[in-house]
Amino acid sequence: MSKKVVVVGGGIIGLCSAYYLQKEGCEVTVVDKTNMDEGASYVNAGYITPSHFISLAAPGMINKGIKWMFNSSSPLYVKPRLDLEFFKWALSFKKSATQAKVQKSISVIKDINLFSRDLYEDIKQSGDFNFHFERKGLLMCYKSDEVGEEEWEIGQQGIKVGLGVKNLTSKEVNELEPNANLDVKGAVYYDCDAHMTPSDFMKEMTAYLKSTGVTFLTNEEVQDIEVVNNIVTKVITHKQILSSDEVVLAAGSWSPLVTKKIGIKIPVQAGKGYRINVKRETGITYPAILCEAKVAVTPMDGFTRFAGTMELGGINHYINPKRVEAISKAAKNYYKGLEINEQEKEQAKCGLRPCSPDGLPYIGKSSKCANLTIATGHAMMGWSLGPATGKLVSETVLGKNTSIDLQPFSPDRKF
Incomplete structure (x- = not known):
């Protein structure tokens, strides 16, 4: 079932989420506070790293x-x-x-990295890039x-x-x-492991998404999210009010500033x-x-x-x-x-x-909001896990069985 989706954040996680959502026929709008030409998605090492299976939160x-x-x-x-x-x-x-x-987290981290590497290869071989x-x-x-x-x-x-x-x-x-x-x-x-040139991929993916009908609202900052009965009803930027069926929060280090407004704490x-x-x-x-x-x-x-x-x-x-x-x-x-x-x-x-405090990203929905999917907290694996996260986000938004068990990545997990 096609849905109208607002993706907050135009980094690697936001773009990959938009990619798989539009593949499923969703009407997607990406909102980003910048011009989408700088930040962690552009200055990283470009690694796809199944080798990095030891959590940052190590003894x-x-x-x-x-x-x-x-x-x-x-x-x-x-x-x-x-x-x-x-x-x-x-x-x-x-x-x-x-x-x-x-x-306990070794297999979890390894498996999602291998899954993401395979998806990068699929994207590369699609003929569109x-x-x-x-x-x-x-x-x-x-x-x-x-x-x-x-x-x-x-x-x-x-x-x-x-x-x-x-x-x-x-x-x-x-x-x-x-x-x-x-x-x-x-x-x-x-x-x-594999490696890439991040700026090349970001430019190509943005151009591809625009060509497939994805809307981009750049230099537009999300200032608030309105929630009624555990449902996001409005995404409020400094320029306009956006409505949608589903919202994906992929705003990186700024994500807690948004979730805090609706009572969801993601450290x-x-x-x-x-x-x-x-x-x-x-x-x-x-x-x-x-x-x-x-x-x-x-x-x-x-x-x-x-x-x-x-x-x-x-x-x-x-x-x-x-x-x-x-x-x-x-x-x-x-x-x-x-x-x-x-x-x-x-x-x-x-x-x-x-x-995140335990070295695992947050991917999935919080019990506190039915139509908000959170995708952040990837630390140094953000680039590596872009496609995997995007695929899992699209499956979550559309209510499908996810390719990987999301329980370890739950935004509601306790530390």
Whole structure:
């Protein structure tokens, strides 16, 4: 049954939701507060990551966060501040960071990532798109034996759940990347991962959706949602009032500001990430994560992207030069002879990744609102999980059996 649907948010999750909804014959309107040319969906590493099956809320992260709190150039930086919502989120994160909960979520995270990767391939093969997509896997590069052992322990868990994983020596890494001059002790290689150029996909998907009749309301901010008897009756922007049968909330880090207005609490904190683009030849052909520095490196369409850091400091787009410099130093430290110049650093961008306390996104409906589907909280897996989330959203909106069990992703789950 065709429905009239308003999608709040024009990032990767919103666009993929619109894609699958229009495929089902729905009349779709996408509303976004920006011009849809910036933010987390444009500055991410472009990874599709079945390899990232360990939740962000893992044992030991609390101690690392405290250790790094006073170092603004650390891989994870928690800006000290008096914020009740952040305190509640941090408490829920601590409750979630147990070995038992992490183990329970491994298959959940792996399965939705594999599902999403297959959907990306389906979209690519549909004949309607020409975006950059490569499945070359991912190198988890390490410089110390201690980190190498930690990464291989995770890799062995990956093997147990059916992923292809190898522990490569320094020589084997450099045979894969003969022109990159990698200075590492080794790397754990996952053959299951893929990578893309995010801006290419976003532009192509937007153009495709417009060509199929999807309406876009850009530079239009949702200020309120009116709910009567657990039903959204109006979506109110600063320009107009929108009515629909169903509403999809895919507003990333801003989603809690909307749900709060209707009495639904979804704990989300904005995790700021940075990227530097190098449009010179680097010799890098394989995506890699520089483990000690937590920096992602991606060979994209016409440039190499260096991305990373997680900064929990509220909703803001301030570019901290220390964090940009940390990414630059990591590149030089792992790739001999690679210098990111001042102009490239000055053009660094950031985006806000919506982080849930347990490392799982929110996908589905709350019991408090019958026609609102929530899709947010994907943290660093937003790009990876775009199509899977969009498909699950469309199935939820249309009352179909979902391709994956949504219970672990429930917006009503307790921490």
